[in-house]
Amino acid sequence: MVLQKQQQLDEILSGELLKEYKTVHAMIEIYCAKHHGVIHGLCEECTELSQYAKTKLDRCVFGQNKPTCNRCPVHCYRPEPKENMRAVMRFSGPRMLLKHPLLAIRHLRHEKKAVPEVPKKNISNRHLRKSSGKLKADS
Numbered sequence: 001m002v003l004q005k006q007q008q009l010d011e012i013l014s015g016e017l018l019k020e021y022k023t024v025h026a027m028i029e030i031y032c033a034k035h036h037g038v039i040h041g042l043c044e045e046c047t048e049l050s051q052y053a054k055t056k057l058d059r060c061v062f063g064q065n066k067p068t069c070n071r072c073p074v075h076c077y078r079p080e081p082k083e084n085m086r087a088v089m090r091f092s093g094p095r096m097l098l099k100h101p102l103l104a105i106r107h108l109r110h111e112k113k114a115v116p117e118v119p120k121k122n123i124s125n126r127h128l129r130k131s132s133g134k135l136k137a138d139s
Contacts, residue, residue: 016064017057017125020110023103024053024085027092030099034091049088052081063123067115068107074118 013021032038032046042050056076060066069077069085077085096104 012058012129013054013125016066016110017060019103019106020066020068021054021057023096023100023107024057025050026100026103027088027096028053030092030095031088045084049081049084052077053085058126059124061119061122061124062116063119063125063128065116065119065123067113068111071111071115073115 028042028046028050032042036043036046038046041047057066060076061074062072066072070089075082093104096107
């Protein structure tokens, strides 16, 4: 089951977007364990937030050049998921150094990169898959 989910994820996201998703998902897992009491996996609310994050990463106009969300000039999250994600990151951010040090350090290094200009042409992961004919029923 876990391998199947990973294969589906690898088919949708790749490269920097996949690394970003793994970081966000790890943060949501930490939050869910402490706030909702779920030890393995995620509760329904956190699963929805994780899926929402994956969708937003897939459709990010920056594609593989995506800056970290807190430095991004494009605000793509709806207000409610945005507040939920802020709460997750506020709680889980400091704990990531203990639970997932490599992901945390990679994220901190990524935050220091210059924010690129918003691309004029759509280079989102989803757009590139769609134009290459690899888009499946994952939208």
